Amino acid sequence: MELARMQQLESLAREYGTPLYVYDSAVIENQYNRLLEAFKDVKNIKLNYACKANTNLNILKFLKSIGSGLDTVSIQEVQLGLLAGFEPEKIIYTPSGVSFDEIKQAVDLGVRINIDNLSILELFGQEIKNYPVSIRMNPHILAGGNSKISVGHIDSKFGISIYQLPHILRVVSNTGIRIEGIHMHTGSDILDIEVFLQGAEILFNVAKEFHDLDYIDFGSGFKVPYKEGDNETDIQYLGKKLGERFNLFEKEYNKDLTLLFEPGKFLVSQSGFFLVSVNVIKQTTSTVFAEVDSGFNHLIRPMFYNAYHNITNISNPDGRLRFYTVVGYICETDTFGTNRKISEIREGDFLCFENAGAYCFSMSSNYNSRLKPAEILLLNGKPHIIRRRERLEDLLSTTEEISI
Numbered sequence: 001m002e003l004a005r006m007q008q009l010e011s012l013a014r015e016y017g018t019p020l021y022v023y024d025s026a027v028i029e030n031q032y033n034r035l036l037e038a039f040k041d042v043k044n045i046k047l048n049y050a051c052k053a054n055t056n057l058n059i060l061k062f063l064k065s066i067g068s069g070l071d072t073v074s075i076q077e078v079q080l081g082l083l084a085g086f087e088p089e090k091i092i093y094t095p096s097g098v099s100f101d102e103i104k105q106a107v108d109l110g111v112r113i114n115i116d117n118l119s120i121l122e123l124f125g126q127e128i129k130n131y132p133v134s135i136r137m138n139p140h141i142l143a144g145g146n147s148k149i150s151v152g153h154i155d156s157k158f159g160i161s162i163y164q165l166p167h168i169l170r171v172v173s174n175t176g177i178r179i180e181g182i183h184m185h186t187g188s189d190i191l192d193i194e195v196f197l198q199g200a201e202i203l204f205n206v207a208k209e210f211h212d213l214d215y216i217d218f219g220s221g222f223k224v225p226y227k228e229g230d231n232e233t234d235i236q237y238l239g240k241k242l243g244e245r246f247n248l249f250e251k252e253y254n255k256d257l258t259l260l261f262e263p264g265k266f267l268v269s270q271s272g273f274f275l276v277s278v279n280v281i282k283q284t285t286s287t288v289f290a291e292v293d294s295g296f297n298h299l300i301r302p303m304f305y306n307a308y309h310n311i312t313n314i315s316n317p318d319g320r321l322r323f324y325t326v327v328g329y330i331c332e333t334d335t336f337g338t339n340r341k342i343s344e345i346r347e348g349d350f351l352c353f354e355n356a357g358a359y360c361f362s363m364s365s366n367y368n369s370r371l372k373p374a375e376i377l378l379l380n381g382k383p384h385i386i387r388r389r390e391r392l393e394d395l396l397s398t399t400e401e402i403s404i
Ligand SMILES: *Cc1c(COP(=O)(O)O)cnc(C)c1O
Pocket: 050, 052, 053, 071, 073, 094, 185, 187, 188, 189, 219, 220, 221, 222, 262, 263, 264, 265, 266, 358
């Protein structure tokens, strides 16, 4: 991390207190433009931000301001997107295992719907007239990083299997439903672009069976680096390969098509920094623990996915490097990082977790009755509070107290 960034974050931690999430909109914008640039040879390319990565309303508004659409997975995310000002037709709703009632609510709100289940497709076609949908296919490729985040494999609950294509076509012709898009999302952390391209090939094969498509949606799963020397999805190469193939398909298809992606992590992960204070340094027989004022209630990815988040002591950039195991204050094992080389940590120092923009605050909880952190957005370099720190009243706001 650059010294100027450390100084900036240190002064924010001092001013706003910790634990604190900080997001830099310039990083989001840069990622957004990088991805578009990689596909510059495709005439119609659109990005829909997968908002489950970070649903702060202001993050949604920022993405809207730079031209993004929105990918949503619950009716509440749809509602947040509308509140953020997205037009309904810029929102795609990709539910998995939700009730038909919830899908009907999305229809009433006028957003695009991506169906991932044959029985729902059939019901939709029978009950709802003149409302085109897209279909989420499962190409059965294993592109994702680990079994928890890879969703395209044979045992995955997501999508309709490509082997069921004949059945899909029958439902479409029986009900007269118009299919406007074909979709796949094979999971997070794609490194092998050839595998991704194989999936895309399968999707093109499906797409040519439908004669009135508007778009093909390749989902997301782009990997970002989490530590120095880490691999990331080579979007330049992907843009060249998939872009060429898409243009060729569009020509054969003989109709203008839009190429869609729905990145979450790629757009926001590296924009985020999670700042904590060190409460105590605890030397045991084998380990030096740095114990911080947070835990898996605020940042669960290390414990849930074994994710690596770089940890920097922003209060002591020039300190001697020593080894620490960084843990939280939750009454369960909540280890953020084991045996990390960090510049000497003193009690009261501020530590910074990187890659804290995606799936961090949005997966946070109130476990141990702890309050959720505040969130800051840097807009043109200037800090804005976009969520105040919780208070005890917030913990009680949904409780109904009865007399006992
Ligand atoms: C989560 C999700 C995404 C975003 O995945 P990332 O790995 O964060 O880019 C895209 N599409 C769908 C349908 C998703 O569920």
